[in-house]
Amino acid sequence: MKTRAAVATAPQTDLEIRDVELDAPRADELQVRIVASGVCHTDAIVRDQWYPVPLPSVLGHEGAGIVEAVGSDVQGFKAGDKVVLGPAYCGRCEQCLAGHPMFCVNFYDRNFGGGRADGSKSFSDDSGEISSHFFGQSSFAEHTNVVASGAVKVPDDAPLDLLGPLGCGIMxxxxxxxxxxxxxxxxxxxxxxxxxxxxxxxxxxxxxxxxxxxxxxxxxxxxxxxxxxxxxxxxxxxxxxxxxxxxxxxxxxxxxxxxxxxxxxxxxxxxxxxxxxxxxxxxxxxxxxxxxxxxxxxxxxxxxxxxxxxxGDAVPQEFIPRLIALHAAGTFPFDKLTKSYAFEDINQAFADSANGTTLKPIIVF
Ligand code: NAD
Ligand code: ZN
Structure with a gap:
């Protein structure tokens, strides 16, 4: 399908919003319409290649959105579900099985590898393939394919324009x-x-x-x-x-x-x-x-x-609902850290985060 994404092309260079092609979700994936995505310092340092994710790349790893399609092997999700997206992990290594999926032995490859485990990438345009699956999600896109095991289902009345940062910075x-x-x-x-x-x-x-x-x-x-x-x-x-x-x-x-x-x-x-x-x-x-x-x-x-x-050494599926509950109870007012930006203003959001004027920018699509 056609969608729009912000593409990182070179260190210290503004992201480019481009029309791109998104491939079909795989059996273990969800296709998600992103409603909002936080901007984290880690997006900036990867754009700047402190970690060598292959460029060009769609970054973004604090996505929140609505499930549009569900891969054939995925259980527990249906179209229309609201999700907050967390990092990818394999679910099978000793750290995952011991309850520490953020220390998954495959964490680096799954989150910084620039695509799926089989090497394929979800995004492309006339200039060629574009890295995807950043933190299993590449959420700086209107639609994206995400690793289903990293997604956290949230209640139907959850405020998606606020919750994305629970998937990384706030967590x-x-x-x-x-x-x-x-x-x-x-x-x-x-x-x-x-x-x-x-x-x-x-x-x-x-x-x-x-x-x-x-x-x-x-x-x-x-x-x-x-x-x-x-x-x-x-x-x-x-x-x-x-x-x-x-x-x-x-x-x-x-x-x-x-x-x-x-x-x-x-x-x-x-x-x-x-x-x-x-x-x-x-x-x-x-x-x-x-x-x-x-x-x-x-x-x-x-x-x-x-x-x-x-x-945060979290199990996102367990921890993010707890943060939502703490927020609802008024004891964890993380909304005071956030400021919304239109997708077109994503580079302003990066700049405001870097110069300290905004603590947690959220791109609203
Ligand atoms: P930020 O840039 O908004 O905050 C960093 C703060 O440190 C700023 O307020 C800055 O003024 C302050 N600072 C810088 N130098 C300092 C110094 N010498 N003395 C005292 N304070 C100083 O970034 P953030 O979004 O809050 O993220 C913080 C860090 O966490 C980043 O490095 C980010 O990449 C990292 N991060 C790590 C994980 C993880 O899983 N470990 C996840 C998300 C983010
Ligand atoms: Zn982050």
Whole structure:
């Protein structure tokens, strides 16, 4: 069928909205009419080839839409179902079977491979094939074929123009906190980076009952906004040493911490700001090969734990409905992070995300 898609063609270059051909969904796929798709920092770094997804490519991995066709092997979905799209995973490896599909041993190939497992691509135009199946979905398109096992069915009255980011950015920050760090009520949490991922982590920490929530960033407006959304303390790490500040606020160190920046010196700050037997998690992405300094001499005695976390270590089919329920109950107001853009304005959405004026852009088709 004919559809329209935003195509990434080269690093640091605007996406091109093109008329493209979409092939038929395979037996294990759904064809979905995308209603809205969030824009994540990961779309920008893949456009810029930090991860070498073959270009040209249709990116987008926070899609929400309506099922239009169902592959012959797919069970549990019918045309007309509303879905939020999560990452692809094989469902058969030891990590998937152990309940950690975001650590699927085939995760990289399935999500960054540029097409289906058999090498085929869903999109093409006169210039040739265009990479598809980014995170199993390539949601910057009016219609797309998605891996059915990554789709999450949501209620008929669910607001699809809002929910796409639950499939990546929002799930990443909140899942790292709720699934991995698991702060106790009354505990202390520090979050480095106040983008959509960090703010989701903050909202999750608040929902979990943490009572000291420290947000660290270098952009004063973002810190101000973090305070409005519930941070008990903010630290501008351009002006103040965040390790000293966190130790002072918490009386010695913070129990749980999250680095959403992927900046090596910030990761080091996180490790140093933890309390004895504290737990820190890294979710911020860095170029492959990036190393961070880590004082193993001093930190051995601290008993701290560090986790590397992909997509909040969530099972999206279980976790996304819980986030929707928390949002409906008013305890997880992630809608305050979002701003809508028309499809034609997708490059403006990327620019506003990069320059920090919008935390979580959502493209509405
Ligand atoms: P963002 O760019 O909106 O937020 C990053 C924040 O970090 C910004 O507010 C920025 O000012 C702040 N920052 C940058 N350098 C800093 C420094 N030196 N000290 C303190 N703060 C600093 O991005 P986002 O959408 O919130 O995503 C955050 C990261 O998470 C990105 O790297 C993204 O690629 C990654 N990500 C990872 C996963 C995963 O599965 N692990 C999933 C989604 C996104
Ligand atoms: Zn993402």
């Amino acid at each position: 990443t920050g909140s899942g790292a906190v709720l699934n991995v760090l698991q702060p106790q009520p009354g505990s202390s949490v520090a979050v480095f980076g106040t983008g959509a991922v960090g703010m989701s982590g903050m909202l999750a920490a608040k929902a979990a009952g943490a009572t000291t929530i420290i947000m660290v960033d270098i952009v004063p407006e973002r810190l101000e906004f973090a305070k409005e959304l519930g941070a008990t303390h903010t630290v501008n790490s351009k002006e103040t040493d965040p390790v000293e500040a966190i130790k002072e606020i918490t009386g010695g160190g913070v129990e749980y911490a999250l680095d959403t920046t992927g900046v090596p010196p910030v990761f080091a700050q996180m490790t140093k700001s933890l309390a004895t037997r504290g737990h820190g998690a890294l979710v911020g992405a860095a170029k492959l090969g990036t190393e961070a300094p880590f004082d193993i001499g001093t930190l051995l005695l601290s008993g701290i734990k560090i986790s590397m976390v992909v997509e």
